[in-house]
Amino acid sequence: MEPIDSSSIVRIVFHPATGNGKALMRAREVAAALKEHGIGFELVDTSIAEGSEIPALPNSYRALIIVGGDGLIHRMIPQMIHSTVPVGIMPAGSGNDFWRMAGHRHRDQSLEKIINYCVAGAATTSVDVIQLEFEQIADQSPKYAIGAISWGAEARINAAANALPRQLGSFRYILGLLLTVPKLKGFHTTIQCGSYRFDGAALVASIANIRSLGGGIKLFPQADFSDGKLELSLVQGSRLMPVLPLVPKILVGANHRRKVSHVLSQAQIRTQEDCYADGEFVGTGNFGVKVLPGAIKLIC
Numbered sequence: 700m701e702p703i704d705s706s707s708i709v710r711i712v713f714h715p716a717t718g719n720g721k722a723l724m725r726a727r728e729v730a731a732a733l734k735e736h737g738i739g740f741e742l743v744d745t746s747i748a749e750g751s752e753i754p755a756l757p758n759s760y761r762a763l764i765i766v767g768g769d770g771l772i773h774r775m776i777p778q779m780i781h782s783t784v785p786v787g788i789m790p791a792g793s794g795n796d797f798w799r800m801a802g803h804r805h806r807d808q809s810l811e812k813i814i815n816y817c818v819a820g821a822a823t824t825s826v827d828v829i830q831l832e833f834e835q836i837a838d839q840s841p842k843y844a845i846g847a848i849s850w851g852a853e854a855r856i857n858a859a860a861n862a863l864p865r866q867l868g869s870f871r872y873i874l875g876l877l878l879t880v881p882k883l884k885g886f887h888t889t890i891q892c893g894s895y896r897f898d899g900a901a902l903v904a905s906i907a908n909i910r911s912l913g914g915g916i917k918l919f920p921q922a923d924f925s926d927g928k929l930e931l932s933l934v935q936g937s938r939l940m941p942v943l944p945l946v947p948k949i950l951v952g953a954n955h956r957r958k959v960s961h962v963l964s965q966a967q968i969r970t971q972e973d974c975y976a977d978g979e980f981v982g983t984g985n986f987g988v989k990v991l992p993g994a995i996k997l998i999c
Contacts (some may be wrong), residue, residue, distance in 0.1 A: 705757050709733055709740040709817055710784075713791070716746065720792035725806065726766040729789060732814050745771065762817055764997065767790010769846055771875060773977035776828060776843040780994045785823045785930040786867035787813040787998035794914040795976065797846050800924050801999035816998045825993030826924050829908055831974070833982040844976035845995075847919070848988065850931040850968070851886045856880050857975040860913070885937030889969040892931075895961055900937035903949070906988060907932065908956070910952075920952040921962075927992040931966070940995040965989035 712724035726742060733740045738761070751872060756763055756778045763779065765772055766789040779786055789809055790798040801824075803809045814820060829844040849857060860875030885900040905912070905918040906929050922930045934949060935957050938944050950956040969985045 702777065707739070707761040709738060709762045709764060710738055710743060710756065710760055711764045711766060712743045712745060712753070712771065714745045714771060717771065718791040718793070722771075724742045725789050725791050729764055729766065729813065730879055731809065732810065733817060733846065734739045736753050736818050738817050745774070750930040751777065754785065756784055758783050760784045762787055762813070764789060764813055766791050769794050769797050769977045770979060772797050772845055773843075776845055780843065780991065782997070785816065785996040785998050789813070789975055794912075796909055796911045796914065797924075797977075798847075799911060799915065800909045800996065803999070813998055821998070824925055824999050826995045826997045827908055827927060828991040828994040829906070829976070829988060830991050831928065831976065831981060831986050831988050833974075833984060835935065835984040842976060842981040844908070844981075845924075846909040846977050847903040847905055847912055848974060848976045848981075849903075849912075850900060850970050850972040850974040851903050852879070852903045853912075854973045854975045854980075857885070857978050858973070858980070860978070883939050885939075886970065886972055887932075888972070890933075890961075890966055891969075892961065892963040892966040895963070896936045897933065897935075897959055897961075899935060901933050901959075902939065902942055903932075903934040904935050904970075905932050906930070906963075908990075916950055918952045925993070927990055928962050928964055929988070929990060931959070931961040931963060935959050945994070952973050 700736050711729055713722040715723040730740050745921045754952050763784050764787045765775055788798045790806055803816040856879045858873045859878045862873055888901050888904055888975040890925050907922050908924045910922045910931055919930045945955045967987050973983050974981055
């Protein structure tokens with residue numbers, strides 16, 4: 700491993716309101732630990748800088764530390780995939796599902812890993828990114844996801860959860876589910892991946908690179924964010940009532956009689972539904988999806 704350039708800087712990105720102020724506190728915690736070891740840093744407050752205004756990430760920087768949750772990580776993907784700078788995650792969001800994939804038990808473990816890397820260097824894990832391209836969006840630039848994409852019912856649950864107060868944390872997803880269930884109905888979708896094809900009615904459809912959504916609900920127990928593959932999980936059917944008894948199995952990613960699953964690296968999706976990526980709205984209608992293998996180097 701090449702020695703780390705002692706003149707390089709660590710960029711710490713955060714939103715001060717995230718986690719009821721936890722992000723600001725933890726960003727300062729990272730900065731203080733770096734200062735103690737004589738490592739330069741810069742703090743980037745995303746409540747001031749919009750995504751397009753955040754300066755490009757120089758490859759000479761030692762690390763990029765994101766203090767927040769899945770939403771902020773999602774926002775930073777365009778910078779991360781165009782840089783070779785390793786990324787560290789300090790959890791401070793309501794879900795933190797991507798952070799869970801790193802296998803850390805507590806934020807103190809994440810801080811220790813980050814500081815150890817910045818001081819002495821260490822191996823990193825290459826993490827895949829999901830790229831989406833929509834047919835019906837005027838802006839043809841790709842969209843990205845680091846964790847999961849959903850369309851149909853799952854997207855409606857995300858929308859309902861996003862409308863709830865952030866202070867509710869991961870409980871927002873459960874409330875979003877409860878608020879959405881009475882309105883859920885099937886939708887038609889087609890998924891084409893090589894010789895594999897699904898064409899029919901679905902209630903829930905997601906493609907994931909991580910094991911959990913909604914703050915730890917393990918919908919995709921086999922997902923691996925570093926294997927160059929994605930996991931499709933779909934609940935087929937046009938009516939809600941026959942599926943309700945299966946909800947406990949659906950929420951833990953277990954097999955059931957209406958589950959459709961497939962491992963893929965790219966696919967074409969035909970739908971008229973909204974699509975959400977990492978809990979954020981990204982587009983409506985038909986789209987293509989593919990894996991960008993090892994696009995990010997993660998400190999874990």
